[in-house]
Amino acid sequence: MFNIIKVNHEEEFNETGAAIIAGLLQANPKAVLGLATGSTPIGVYKKLIERCQKGLLSFRQVTTYNLDEYVGLPKDHEQSYHRFMDEHLFRHVDINPLNTFIPDGNSGDPDQSAAYYNTLLEKSPFFDLQLLGIGHNGHIGFNEPGNELIGNTHVVTLHESTRAANARFFASSEDVPTHAITMGIGAILHAKQILLLVKGKEKSEVLRRAIYGPITPQCPASFLQVHPRVLILTDVEAGAFL
Numbered sequence: 001m002f003n004i005i006k007v008n009h010e011e012e013f014n015e016t017g018a019a020i021i022a023g024l025l026q027a028n029p030k031a032v033l034g035l036a037t038g039s040t041p042i043g044v045y046k047k048l049i050e051r052c053q054k055g056l057l058s059f060r061q062v063t064t065y066n067l068d069e070y071v072g073l074p075k076d077h078e079q080s081y082h083r084f085m086d087e088h089l090f091r092h093v094d095i096n097p098l099n100t101f102i103p104d105g106n107s108g109d110p111d112q113s114a115a116y117y118n119t120l121l122e123k124s125p126f127f128d129l130q131l132l133g134i135g136h137n138g139h140i141g142f143n144e145p146g147n148e149l150i151g152n153t154h155v156v157t158l159h160e161s162t163r164a165a166n167a168r169f170f171a172s173s174e175d176v177p178t179h180a181i182t183m184g185i186g187a188i189l190h191a192k193q194i195l196l197l198v199k200g201k202e203k204s205e206v207l208r209r210a211i212y213g214p215i216t217p218q219c220p221a222s223f224l225q226v227h228p229r230v231l232i233l234t235d236v237e238a239g240a241f242l
């Protein structure tokens with residue numbers, strides 16, 4: 001079931017997203033969070049950092065699991081999601097690095113890394129909150145549209161449209177990895193609560209499909225319709241139809 005908050009501008013978007021996460025951490029300082037990368041959550045992370053640096057919030061006892069990671073990028077590569085999380089959140093807050101988990105895309109054996117990540121998730125308590133963005137093609141994590149979806153963490157071949165969308169972050173489009181490791185749809189739907197962040201008019205159509213379209217692996221985000229507690233934070237552009 002969806003609850004929707006539609007905001008008018010970027011500042012309000014980031015402040016609202018951060019307030020939701022901060023509220024959860026204040027109520028439960030030992031919360032387990034599923035975290036997302038991509039451009040959408042960056043401003044929300046910034047607001048969380050500000051709160052933490054003002055002493056209003058602590059990540060000391062928080063545990064985090066990231067959704068996904070590219071295959072074949074060293075952890076310190078500019079575009080790896082390890083580096084992203086370090087730069088956009090972890091290094092600025094008081095989180096214990098031993099409590100942050102991200103699939104290892106650079107082990108040389110991505111299938112084994114995915115299997116290992118599954119064992120970690122199996123041992124973890126249910127996530128208190130899963131943060132999500134959405135790809136233009138309806139992917140969540142890197143669960144790409146197709147004829148079927150996979151429940152567990154697995155290796156995916158990235159769609160050309162996803163590689164093209166993310167090419168803006170790389171020196172050239174050939175540098176975008178062809179594969180990634182992603183948490184599966186099952187693990188995502190296990191979270192007690194999901195916060196989906198969606199910004200910009202180019203995401204409006206896919207958001208509409210996710211909310212009102214048929215539940216189909218052709219639009220992985222449509223599976224959020226079966227979750228009892230999904231909060232969508234959208235701006236007026238993405239949520240124009242709401």
Ligand SMILES: O=P(O)(O)OC[C@H]1O[C@](O)(CO)[C@@H](O)[C@@H]1O
Binds near residue numbers: 039136140142
């Ligand atoms: O927020 P963006 O940059 O549009 O990215 C969309 C989605 O694609 C991913 O980068 C792939 O996992 C997600 O992290 C993100 O939610």
